[in-house]
Amino acid sequence: MTKRTASSPLRTNLRDREPAFAPMSRFDAAAFHDRFVTLRILSRIRGESWQSLSSKLRDAGVAPFKPGDTDYVNIYLKYEVQPALPK
Numbered sequence: 001m002t003k004r005t006a007s008s009p010l011r012t013n014l015r016d017r018e019p020a021f022a023p024m025s026r027f028d029a030a031a032f033h034d035r036f037v038t039l040r041i042l043s044r045i046r047g048e049s050w051q052s053l054s055s056k057l058r059d060a061g062v063a064p065f066k067p068g069d070t071d072y073v074n075i076y077l078k079y080e081v082q083p084a085l086p087k
Contacts, residue, residue: 036065037081039074046085050074053085060084 024032033041039050046053057063057076062084065075 035078036075037078038076042076042081042085057081057084 039053042048042053043050054074062076062080065072065077
């Protein structure tokens with residue numbers, strides 16, 4: 001699996017294996033939020049519905065983050081969103 005953001009390794013008690021989904025540390029979360037934004041976060045920040053924001057981004061030609069065949073649904077790269085949604 002290719003990592004898109006930094007993550008901290010986490011071991012479980014069961015034979016010292018990594019769990020399928022490790023919780024993010026605050027540093028991992030900060031690294032994620034530095035690079036990506038979700039429609040829900042945009043909605044809270046801008047006071048608009050996520051549906052209207054989705055439509056505006058689509059109209060501006062901004063697509064959700066989708067490297068290769070991996071679909072992360074409604075996660076966007078910040079540097080693509082910011083010019084498409086002026087304040």
